[in-house]
Amino acid sequence: MRWGWIVVAIALGVFLPLQPLINAELRRSAGGSGFFGASVNNLVGLVGVIVCWLAFKPEFPSVSSLGAAPWWSWTGGLIGGAFVVLTLLMAPKLGVVLMFSLMLVSQMISSLVVDHFGIANAPVREATFMRIAGVALVILGVVFVQLGTQSTPSK
Numbered sequence: 532m533r534w535g536w537i538v539v540a541i542a543l544g545v546f547l548p549l550q551p552l553i554n555a556e557l558r559r560s561a562g563g564s565g566f567f568g569a570s571v572n573n574l575v576g577l578v579g580v581i582v583c584w585l586a587f588k589p590e591f592p593s594v595s596s597l598g599a600a601p602w603w604s605w606t607g608g609l610i611g612g613a614f615v616v617l618t619l620l621m622a623p624k625l626g627v628v629l630m631f632s633l634m635l636v637s638q639m640i641s642s643l644v645v646d647h648f649g650i651a652n653a654p655v656r657e658a659t660f661m662r663i664a665g666v667a668l669v670i671l672g673v674v675f676v677q678l679g680t681q682s683t684p685s686k
């Protein structure tokens with residue numbers, strides 16, 4: 532079962548670099564509004580998620596169970612919206628490889644902390660030497676990406 536999820540993660544990773552470029556094209560078509568591109572992205576995503584949700588014949592949550600959710604559990608959409616707006620602005624300026632490598636290394640550092648301390652109800656997974664060394668190698672990779680990125684005029 533785990534291999535299936537690994538394949539899904541890889542497939543998602545293959546398509547993720549296209550998202551900011553697709554949204555940036557919407558931004559250009561909308562006269563430069565990054566918020567328009569992000570809004571369309573999230574609206575299409577919402578419709579897609581609702582269709583999938585309904586296809587699986589969901590059990591609707593009760594109002595009381597939703598009310599019992601911690602306040603921070605409602606912030607995921609804000610993080611996703613910020614991701615969409617900021618990546619569509621950054622991709623043309625930094626390039627897709629540098630942008631995602633910087634985001635990857637910051638995600639890995641943050642994930643190491645989240646795992647180690649069990650933040651947001653994550654299962655605790657110790658920040659071992661090998662895990663820290665792995666993140667350090669990713670940081671080194673980002674340095675190489677930055678050194679190999681030629682400065683080009685941004686659009």
